[in-house]
Amino acid sequence: MNRKVAKEDIDSRVFDTLNIIMLFIFMVIIIVPVWNVIISSFSSGKALAEGGFIFWPKEFSLENYRAVFRDETIWQSFFISISKTLIGVITHVFFCAMVGYGLSKKYIRGRKLYISMGVITMFFSGGMIPTYLLIKSMGLLDSFWVYIIPALYSFYDVVILMNFFRNVPDSLEESAKIDGAGDWRVFLKIFIPLSMPAMATIALFNGVGQWNDFMTTKLYITDQALYPLQMKLYEIIVQSQTQSMQNIGGSAIIETTTKGVQLATIVITTLPIVVIYPILQRYFISGMMLGAVKE
Structure with missing residues (x-):
């Protein structure tokens, strides 16, 4: 009986360890690209032009975000x-x-x-x-x-x-x-x-x-006054595929690139959902009907 219990404990530990390893790998696969997008959006146009993976901002700059918000x-x-x-x-x-x-x-x-x-x-x-x-x-x-x-x-x-x-x-x-x-x-x-x-x-x-x-x-929709953020992002990406972006909203972009503006726009459009999700997550695990009726 004790051997059976010990074997079950070992199997349980092996299962938990494999789960932890797999979840950690899955987490890394998700977090690393997201981290790269966020960090790259704070890098200068020169650093982005060099290419490669950016783990930490090269030549930290807010010009990408200024370029986005410069567009009225x-x-x-x-x-x-x-x-x-x-x-x-x-x-x-x-x-x-x-x-x-x-x-x-x-x-x-x-x-x-x-x-x-x-x-x-x-x-x-x-x-x-x-x-x-x-x-x-x-x-x-x-x-x-x-x-x-x-x-x-x-x-x-x-x-x-x-x-x-x-x-x-x-x-x-x-x-x-x-x-x-x-x-x-x-x-x-x-x-x-x-x-x-x-x-x-x-x-x-x-x-x-x-x-x-x-x-x-x-x-x-053809009226640009009704365009949401995602459509603006779509326009930026399409425009970047055809030509280098020289201005946004008629204002010159300094020390930035089309890729930088894309990344900054992606971060801006994703941020509200990232903020709201933890607020609503508590409802997923709450049991509001527990104790509502006792019979």
């Missing part, structure tokens, strides 16, 4: 990115929560049909051209709302919330309705607070998608 349109793009992300996340999560709440009720007529239709949309879509024609017919071309309305619904997120709502004890809803609460009050006062971990997770993934999205702009 970058602030407008920053405002558009924040606006579409905040509004898009709030409307998407609330809309999906409403649909998920309705479909979580077995007494809803046509529930199986609605779910079947939703599942089909998870695997098939109309394609780019039909979608473009639909967006055009809705009058959303060159409109800020093209970022919001088409992104309102995702059946994948509905399924997550629907299953989460099913785990809410029926006694909570029944007691609320006995006290005179209607469906809207039950939904807003009971289901929404108890489902915050699931909603925060969906909000994070949808927010990252909204923040990083530039294809919507590329396909449906």
Whole structure:
């Protein structure tokens, strides 16, 4: 018996050691390129022109960031990115929560049909051209709302919330309705607070998608006043592939290169997500329903 326990302990230690080694290698693979991008963005144009991996800033310079912020349109793009992300996340999560709440009720007529239709949309879509024609017919071309309305619904997120709502004890809803609460009050006062971990997770993934999205702009927006940060980054990269950047926003760039501006823009566009993620991460491991009902 003791030999069996000792063998299990050794196997467990070997397994833990291999896991630690693999996770460490995986961490290095992720961190090293990110570190290189951040450090390179603080290096001078001359140091970047020499090429090679940069572990520490060569000829430390903030000129890359000055060049980015010298462009007055970058602030407008920053405002558009924040606006579409905040509004898009709030409307998407609330809309999906409403649909998920309705479909979580077995007494809803046509529930199986609605779910079947939703599942089909998870695997098939109309394609780019039909979608473009639909967006055009809705009058959303060159409109800020093209970022919001088409992104309102995702059946994948509905399924997550629907299953989460099913785990809410029926006694909570029944007691609320006995006290005179209607469906809207039950939904807003009971289901929404108890489902915050699931909603925060969906909000994070949808927010990252909204923040990083530039294809919507590329396909449906021609007005540069509606360009988000990611589209500005896309323009910088495309421009760098065709010619050396001599100015941004009409102002000359001193001691910098196109690559430096690219790296600085990447850091700026990534920073908000890096800051927000740890704030929402606590919802992933919190159990808000623990102790909600004791029977």
